[in-house]
Amino acid sequence: MNLILLAQDDIVTSTRARVRDPRRLTHLRQVHRAKCGDIMTLGIENGLLGRGELLSLTDEEACFDISALDQAPPAPLPVHLVLALPRPRMLARSIEHATSLGVKRLTLLHSRRVEKSYWQSPELDPAKIHQHLVLGLEQARDTMMPTVETAKGFRPFVEDDLPELLKGRRGLLAHPGMPVACPRGIDDEAVLLIGPEGGFIDWEVEKMLEAGCEGIHLGERILRVETAVTALLARLF
């Protein structure tokens, strides 16, 4: 928690915010060892961040002075990440990695090698996903909440949604065996598509290439999805 991220519900007045949930109160007490008068890094969800004083701390709440928040959050990555739905624990970590790296749009996609049971996972509960987004933002000192969508049909996504997403954006399909190595340090707005464990099937690859994606690879090593997400984002941007 490198930033105390304040949701709209936490804001009392334009100068005052109040945190009441056990997770943040415990963290303030046990990790920050916070006490009244401490100056901490605060940020308002989808707003500014900066330094502010901890005005009071009890078992029930922590109050902060938010009158001096004046910094813009760090720049987002210019990418829409499309991720074949990973297994639940991998999903949680992948969301946190991607959020901390600055991804603001994430689509979770069905594909042949995604186990159908993954779509029933409690990790897909919007409240759970929100929690991982918050953890990623708190880690990276960012305030801009990403949006997460699901696309439970591969064909409608690739035929109807993907062509729209690719208007003005570079489509990059990360898949082992593609002819081109992942480019480095691009400036383009991009859509980055990453397959499930076991990869996209050939037909899916063909459909994405037909839709206008470039196929890229990260070398002969096969990476776990969460490692691949971070490695691709770090190399591309």
Added chain:
Amino acid sequence: MNLILLAQDDIVTSTRARVRDPRRLTHLRQVHRAKCGDIMTLGIENGLLGRGELLSLTDEEACFDISALDQAPPAPLPVHLVLALPRPRMLARSIEHATSLGVKRLTLLHSRRVEKSYWQSPELDPAKIHQHLVLGLEQARDTMMPTVETAKGFRPFVEDDLPELLKGRRGLLAHPGMPVACPRGIDDEAVLLIGPEGGFIDWEVEKMLEAGCEGIHLGERILRVETAVTALLARLF
């Protein structure tokens, strides 16, 4: 398990290997749904890899034909990774990420902001570390076992060991606020140093710069150690 990694103990003759541990037997049965006659990807620890037949599979053992292994493992990364000892769970994942990306030399370093209790963690048991190295190799289809060392004194490491390590190698200290952005796609042999949560302290940074390291940063976002390890390796190499 994209590769069945065979240790010296698993080799029966030059053409035959035998796997007996429950982890791999269960994985073969439940994930691979393996059956006699299947052709699988096999590799000998610190040796060649390739395809080989599953000759038999019982509750106690799986036998493989290893007579046709003829491929070299993927190229290693030309880097010695020096990681301030992370908290135990983060350590396990960082080792797996780094191994799957091709790191072959890892030093776990003490620094001021490493909690002393981390050095007592069962995760530092050599057998535990070996397990995470194996998982990283199996993931990436690699056979070359990394070496992991510990350096429990920062000063002896930076004054005695680091200058030796930097002979013929580029020293890269990843630390927030350093003047230069992390370079991309370098070919140099390198030593990459990554701090603990909370970062190296100023004195430690000075000592590493004095020893000949260049300070590099990954931008204003603060990343978890395991995310930073992958992001730095993916951007550098």
